[in-house]
Amino acid sequence: TQLLEQSPQFLSIQEGENLTVYCNSSSVFSSLQWYRQEPGEGPVLLVTVVTGGEVKKLKRLTFQFGDARKDSSLHITAAQPGDTGLYLCAVRYGNKLVFGAGTILRVKS
Amino acid sequence: DTEVTQTPKHLVMGMTNKKSLKCEQHMGHRAMYWYKQKAKKPPELMFVYSYEKLSINESVPSRFSPECPNSSLLNLHLHALQPEDSALYLCASSHSSGEGTDTQYFGPGTRLTVL
Numbered sequence: 001t002q003l004l005e006q007s008p009q010f011l012s013i014q015e016g017e018n019l020t021v022y023c024n025s026s027s028v029f030s031s032l033q034w035y036r037q038e039p040g041e042g043p044v045l046l047v048t049v050v051t052g053g054e055v056k057k058l059k060r061l062t063f064q065f066g067d068a069r070k071d072s073s074l075h076i077t078a079a080q081p082g083d084t085g086l087y088l089c090a091v092r093y094g095n096k097l098v099f100g101a102g103t104i105l106r107v108k109s
Numbered sequence: 110d111t112e113v114t115q116t117p118k119h120l121v122m123g124m125t126n127k128k129s130l131k132c133e134q135h136m137g138h139r140a141m142y143w144y145k146q147k148a149k150k151p152p153e154l155m156f157v158y159s160y161e162k163l164s165i166n167e168s169v170p171s172r173f174s175p176e177c178p179n180s181s182l183l184n185l186h187l188h189a190l191q192p193e194d195s196a197l198y199l200c201a202s203s204h205s206s207g208e209g210t211d212t213q214y215f216g217p218g219t220r221l222t223v224l
Binding site: 092 | 113142149150151152154157159164165199201211212213214215216217218220
């Protein structure tokens with residue numbers, strides 16, 4: 001079983017729609033990170049959440065860390081074609097960074 | 110400067126070739142990483158160097174040989190690769206390799222094709 005279960009795997013939506021990506025685990029983490037990766041590039045860190053129940057906003061992106069620090073969500077409001085990419089949640093596990101399976105988002109104009 | 114650079118950007122090699130991937134950072138980071146990423150999949154950790162010493166080898170086949178000549182450079186030497194080794198190879202660096210919220214900065218990757 002995967003340490004992090006990410007859903008959905010694929011998402012294809014129209015410009016202007018809202019969406020939510022989920023990252024779940026049965027383990028408790030001290031922090032969780034979200035990355036976005038565009039085609040031909042490496043992953044870029046979007047946010048790190050560290051406190052249970054924490055909500056962080058980055059323009060149209062809202063990140064939430066579950067109260068029990070086992071799960072997280074990423075909500076995008078009014079998606080734009082520039083949001084297209086692979087979204088990855090990740091946690092520190094020992095001295096490794098472990099990624100979820102990723103969500104491929106395609107926003108059509 | 111928060112940039113990790115990787116060369117080459119693309120590499121095509123035969124199964125009998127020997128080639129090297131290069132990675133460089135000038136952020137003073139003491140941990141550097143190699144990941145392998147297949148299409149539409151998350152990156153998979155291959156190696157971790159901490160203070161220029163190999164600290165993690167994720168059971169990677171010996172046809173992949175990492176090298177850390179100094180704190181700014183990381184190489185991955187390739188020999189006798191198989192077609193299934195074709196992937197995007199990502200380098201990353203971080204301040205340290207310990208636990209916590211230490212951020213990893215990724216390079217753009219080298220797209221490797223093995224014929």
